[in-house]
Amino acid sequence: xxxxxxxxxxxxxxxxxxxxxxxxxxxxxxxxxxxxxxxxxxxxxxxxxxxxxxxxxxxxxxxxxxxxxxxxxxxxxxxxxxxxxxxxxxxxxxxxxxxxxxxxxxxxx
Amino acid sequence: xxxxxxxxxxxxxxxxxxxxxxxxxxxxxxxxxxxxxxxxxxxxxxxxxxxxxxxxxxxxxxxxxxxxxxxxxxxxxxxxxxxxxxxxxxxxxxxxxxxxxxxxxxxxxxxxxx
Numbered sequence: 492x493x494x495x496x497x498x499x500x501x502x503x504x505x506x507x508x509x510x511x512x513x514x515x516x517x518x519x520x521x522x523x524x525x526x527x528x529x530x531x532x533x534x535x536x537x538x539x540x541x542x543x544x545x546x547x548x549x550x551x552x553x554x555x556x557x558x559x560x561x562x563x564x565x566x567x568x569x570x571x572x573x574x575x576x577x578x579x580x581x582x583x584x585x586x587x588x589x590x591x592x593x594x595x596x597x598x599x600x
Numbered sequence: 601x602x603x604x605x606x607x608x609x610x611x612x613x614x615x616x617x618x619x620x621x622x623x624x625x626x627x628x629x630x631x632x633x634x635x636x637x638x639x640x641x642x643x644x645x646x647x648x649x650x651x652x653x654x655x656x657x658x659x660x661x662x663x664x665x666x667x668x669x670x671x672x673x674x675x676x677x678x679x680x681x682x683x684x685x686x687x688x689x690x691x692x693x694x695x696x697x698x699x700x701x702x703x704x705x706x707x708x709x710x711x712x713x714x
Contacts, residue, residue: 590643
Protein backbone atom coordinates (compact mmCIF):
# COMPACT_ATOMS: atom_id res chain seq x y z
CA UNK A 492 0.00 0.00 0.00
CA UNK A 493 0.90 3.63 -0.16
CA UNK A 494 1.86 5.74 2.86
CA UNK A 495 0.51 9.24 3.14
CA UNK A 496 1.39 11.09 6.33
CA UNK A 497 0.12 14.42 7.60
CA UNK A 498 -0.25 15.92 11.08
CA UNK A 499 -3.32 14.85 12.99
CA UNK A 500 -4.37 18.21 14.40
CA UNK A 501 -3.46 21.88 14.19
CA UNK A 502 -4.89 24.87 16.03
CA UNK A 503 -4.56 28.53 15.13
CA UNK A 504 -6.28 31.85 15.74
CA UNK A 505 -8.34 33.87 13.31
CA UNK A 506 -6.20 35.79 10.84
CA UNK A 507 -3.20 33.50 11.32
CA UNK A 508 -1.46 31.25 8.78
CA UNK A 509 -1.34 27.47 8.93
CA UNK A 510 0.91 25.20 6.89
CA UNK A 511 -0.10 21.55 6.58
CA UNK A 512 2.68 19.27 5.40
CA UNK A 513 2.15 16.01 3.58
CA UNK A 514 4.72 13.30 3.05
CA UNK A 515 4.24 10.22 0.95
CA UNK A 516 5.82 7.04 -0.25
CA UNK A 517 4.19 5.82 -3.43
CA UNK A 518 5.05 3.78 -6.46
CA UNK A 519 5.28 6.54 -9.02
CA UNK A 520 3.64 9.95 -8.87
CA UNK A 521 0.85 11.50 -10.89
CA UNK A 522 -0.24 14.35 -8.74
CA UNK A 523 -0.94 15.54 -5.21
CA UNK A 524 -4.43 16.68 -4.22
CA UNK A 525 -5.84 18.56 -1.27
CA UNK A 526 -9.45 18.23 -0.13
CA UNK A 527 -11.37 20.05 2.59
CA UNK A 528 -13.94 18.16 4.63
CA UNK A 529 -16.22 19.82 7.15
CA UNK A 530 -17.68 17.60 9.86
CA UNK A 531 -20.54 15.53 8.48
CA UNK A 532 -19.99 16.67 4.91
CA UNK A 533 -18.35 15.37 1.74
CA UNK A 534 -14.71 16.14 0.93
CA UNK A 535 -14.46 19.00 -1.54
CA UNK A 536 -11.57 19.56 -3.92
CA UNK A 537 -9.18 22.39 -3.06
CA UNK A 538 -6.11 22.05 -5.26
CA UNK A 539 -3.94 19.84 -7.41
CA UNK A 540 -0.18 19.86 -8.03
CA UNK A 541 1.65 17.63 -10.44
CA UNK A 542 4.54 19.90 -11.42
CA UNK A 543 6.75 21.73 -8.96
CA UNK A 544 5.36 25.09 -8.08
CA UNK A 545 2.69 27.04 -6.28
CA UNK A 546 -1.04 26.82 -6.92
CA UNK A 547 -2.95 29.73 -5.42
CA UNK A 548 -6.69 29.87 -4.93
CA UNK A 549 -7.64 32.83 -2.86
CA UNK A 550 -6.51 32.37 0.73
CA UNK A 551 -5.42 28.79 0.09
CA UNK A 552 -2.19 27.79 -1.65
CA UNK A 553 -0.59 24.43 -2.31
CA UNK A 554 3.10 24.02 -2.96
CA UNK A 555 5.05 21.14 -4.41
CA UNK A 556 8.78 20.69 -4.78
CA UNK A 557 9.55 17.08 -5.37
CA UNK A 558 13.30 17.65 -5.57
CA UNK A 559 13.38 19.43 -2.21
CA UNK A 560 10.70 17.29 -0.57
CA UNK A 561 8.27 20.15 0.11
CA UNK A 562 4.56 19.43 -0.17
CA UNK A 563 2.16 21.54 1.80
CA UNK A 564 -1.13 23.35 1.93
CA UNK A 565 -1.03 26.91 3.19
CA UNK A 566 -4.11 28.49 4.72
CA UNK A 567 -3.84 32.27 5.09
CA UNK A 568 -5.98 34.83 6.91
CA UNK A 569 -7.74 32.05 8.73
CA UNK A 570 -11.46 32.35 9.31
CA UNK A 571 -13.70 30.39 11.67
CA UNK A 572 -15.29 28.66 8.70
CA UNK A 573 -11.91 27.16 7.80
CA UNK A 574 -12.20 24.80 10.77
CA UNK A 575 -12.32 21.44 9.01
CA UNK A 576 -10.29 18.37 8.13
CA UNK A 577 -7.82 18.77 5.28
CA UNK A 578 -7.03 15.62 3.35
CA UNK A 579 -3.86 15.07 1.37
CA UNK A 580 -4.14 12.55 -1.46
CA UNK A 581 -1.50 11.25 -3.87
CA UNK A 582 -2.06 9.59 -7.22
CA UNK A 583 0.53 6.92 -7.88
CA UNK A 584 2.00 5.57 -11.10
CA UNK A 585 -1.09 3.45 -11.69
CA UNK A 586 -3.34 6.51 -11.25
CA UNK A 587 -4.63 5.11 -7.98
CA UNK A 588 -5.53 7.82 -5.46
CA UNK A 589 -4.50 7.20 -1.84
CA UNK A 590 -5.53 9.47 1.02
CA UNK A 591 -3.92 10.52 4.25
CA UNK A 592 -5.94 10.39 7.47
CA UNK A 593 -6.52 14.13 7.36
CA UNK A 594 -5.43 17.10 9.45
CA UNK A 595 -8.10 18.60 11.68
CA UNK A 596 -7.65 22.36 11.77
CA UNK A 597 -9.35 24.26 14.56
CA UNK A 598 -9.58 28.03 14.23
CA UNK A 599 -10.11 29.94 17.47
CA UNK A 600 -11.31 33.50 17.92
CA UNK B 601 -23.14 22.29 -4.88
CA UNK B 602 -22.01 18.71 -5.44
CA UNK B 603 -23.29 16.87 -8.49
CA UNK B 604 -23.10 13.57 -6.63
CA UNK B 605 -26.01 12.46 -4.47
CA UNK B 606 -26.27 9.56 -2.06
CA UNK B 607 -29.18 7.92 -0.30
CA UNK B 608 -29.88 7.24 2.44
CA UNK B 609 -27.84 9.77 4.40
CA UNK B 610 -28.10 7.71 7.56
CA UNK B 611 -28.70 3.99 8.03
CA UNK B 612 -28.94 1.77 11.07
CA UNK B 613 -29.07 -1.95 10.43
CA UNK B 614 -28.75 -5.21 12.28
CA UNK B 615 -26.18 -7.80 11.37
CA UNK B 616 -28.76 -9.98 9.65
CA UNK B 617 -30.31 -7.22 7.55
CA UNK B 618 -29.88 -6.58 3.84
CA UNK B 619 -29.75 -3.01 2.65
CA UNK B 620 -28.47 -1.06 -0.33
CA UNK B 621 -26.74 2.29 -0.66
CA UNK B 622 -27.39 4.34 -3.76
CA UNK B 623 -25.21 6.89 -5.51
CA UNK B 624 -26.08 9.03 -8.52
CA UNK B 625 -23.87 11.51 -10.35
CA UNK B 626 -25.15 14.26 -12.60
CA UNK B 627 -21.76 15.32 -13.97
CA UNK B 628 -21.49 13.13 -17.05
CA UNK B 629 -18.53 11.27 -15.56
CA UNK B 630 -17.46 7.78 -16.55
CA UNK B 631 -15.73 6.58 -13.41
CA UNK B 632 -17.36 5.99 -10.03
CA UNK B 633 -15.92 4.95 -6.69
CA UNK B 634 -16.94 3.63 -3.29
CA UNK B 635 -14.87 4.67 -0.27
CA UNK B 636 -15.10 3.79 3.42
CA UNK B 637 -14.20 6.49 5.93
CA UNK B 638 -13.70 5.49 9.55
CA UNK B 639 -12.85 7.92 12.32
CA UNK B 640 -9.23 9.07 12.31
CA UNK B 641 -8.35 6.76 9.43
CA UNK B 642 -7.57 7.50 5.79
CA UNK B 643 -10.25 7.11 3.20
CA UNK B 644 -10.21 3.49 2.06
CA UNK B 645 -10.93 2.84 -1.58
CA UNK B 646 -13.30 -0.11 -1.92
CA UNK B 647 -14.40 -0.37 -5.55
CA UNK B 648 -13.81 1.42 -8.82
CA UNK B 649 -15.99 1.34 -11.91
CA UNK B 650 -14.87 2.79 -15.23
CA UNK B 651 -17.40 2.87 -18.05
CA UNK B 652 -19.61 0.50 -16.00
CA UNK B 653 -16.87 -2.09 -15.67
CA UNK B 654 -15.37 -2.89 -12.29
CA UNK B 655 -11.67 -2.15 -12.47
CA UNK B 656 -10.71 -2.40 -8.80
CA UNK B 657 -11.77 -4.39 -5.78
CA UNK B 658 -9.43 -3.67 -2.91
CA UNK B 659 -9.84 -6.92 -1.01
CA UNK B 660 -13.29 -5.96 0.17
CA UNK B 661 -15.24 -8.67 2.02
CA UNK B 662 -17.99 -10.33 0.02
CA UNK B 663 -20.64 -8.96 2.38
CA UNK B 664 -20.22 -5.76 0.33
CA UNK B 665 -21.45 -6.17 -3.24
CA UNK B 666 -21.28 -3.29 -5.73
CA UNK B 667 -23.47 -2.81 -8.77
CA UNK B 668 -23.10 -0.27 -11.57
CA UNK B 669 -26.02 -0.47 -14.02
CA UNK B 670 -24.88 2.60 -15.95
CA UNK B 671 -22.31 5.38 -15.73
CA UNK B 672 -24.59 7.56 -13.63
CA UNK B 673 -25.62 5.10 -10.92
CA UNK B 674 -23.71 3.04 -8.41
CA UNK B 675 -25.05 0.81 -5.68
CA UNK B 676 -23.49 -0.91 -2.70
CA UNK B 677 -25.47 -3.90 -1.49
CA UNK B 678 -24.93 -4.82 2.14
CA UNK B 679 -25.67 -8.11 3.88
CA UNK B 680 -24.64 -9.78 7.13
CA UNK B 681 -22.47 -6.83 8.10
CA UNK B 682 -20.37 -6.63 11.25
CA UNK B 683 -20.27 -3.81 13.82
CA UNK B 684 -16.78 -2.86 12.59
CA UNK B 685 -18.35 -2.01 9.23
CA UNK B 686 -19.94 1.03 10.85
CA UNK B 687 -18.47 4.03 9.03
CA UNK B 688 -19.18 6.79 6.54
CA UNK B 689 -19.49 5.39 3.02
CA UNK B 690 -18.62 7.91 0.35
CA UNK B 691 -19.32 7.71 -3.33
CA UNK B 692 -17.23 9.71 -5.80
CA UNK B 693 -17.03 10.20 -9.54
CA UNK B 694 -14.47 11.52 -12.01
CA UNK B 695 -14.32 12.06 -15.73
CA UNK B 696 -12.50 8.79 -16.17
CA UNK B 697 -10.23 6.43 -14.27
CA UNK B 698 -6.90 7.69 -15.54
CA UNK B 699 -7.62 11.28 -16.38
CA UNK B 700 -6.23 14.29 -14.68
CA UNK B 701 -9.60 15.31 -13.35
CA UNK B 702 -10.22 15.28 -9.66
CA UNK B 703 -12.85 13.20 -7.95
CA UNK B 704 -16.11 14.71 -6.79
CA UNK B 705 -17.62 13.25 -3.64
CA UNK B 706 -21.17 12.73 -2.52
CA UNK B 707 -22.30 13.61 1.02
CA UNK B 708 -21.93 10.03 2.20
CA UNK B 709 -24.10 7.52 4.03
CA UNK B 710 -23.45 7.24 7.76
CA UNK B 711 -23.88 3.54 8.52
CA UNK B 712 -24.29 2.04 11.97
CA UNK B 713 -24.33 -1.74 12.32
CA UNK B 714 -25.77 -3.03 15.57
